């Protein structure tokens with residue numbers, strides 16, 4: 001049954017460019033090659049070998065680092081004997097306590113809540129594919145993950161930390177705390193989890209697994225209609 005579904009998928013699949021809406025017939029390609037939109041040049045498909053295993057491993061590593069990266073102090077400043085340090089969590093709380101409610105909430109959402117949610121969703125989806133137990137929930141979660149892409153901004157927070165270091169370099173003694181190392185590693189794992197995520201393969205696997213077991217389910221049919 002599975003080979004029939006595979007061959008049907010490969011044969012009938014049409015890719016729609018998200019940028020210019022050009023419909024392109026899918027052609028199977030190997031790792032190292034890409035399918036680009038002939039009209040706008042957008043990268044549509046870039047196969048990654050063992051994408052599920054790599055994504056699963058990186059999401060677990062990211063989650064293990066998440067709590068120390070967020071709650072441990074990043075930097076320790078010593079300005080003429082006055083020491084101060086703070087974590088990402090402290091910065092969000094400090095902004096709220098100082099009356100900058102919007103900025104505090106923005107830091108919390110973009111640097112803590114969304115990155116954590118993305119890692120949890122990635123763990124759940126890749127684990128379900130790893131054990132071949134995907135369902136309707138997997139479809140909703142993976143779609144949510146793609147929508148959250150614009151809201152996770154750990155990179156922006158990293159840039160602000162680097163700017164602070166550069167500006168304070170001549171005014172204070174700066175010590176890099178454990179939280180800083182964890183934050184750098186968390187950022188690296190988050191970036192690599194996006195690079196190793198073969199979205200096309202994930203959707204294909206989700207379809208393959210769910211197509212056989214829940215075709216008769218009303219909720220699954222509804223999900224498939226919304227997906228298309």
Ligand SMILES: [Zn+2]
Pocket residue numbers: 017018019020021022037038039040041042
């Ligand atoms: Zn295009």
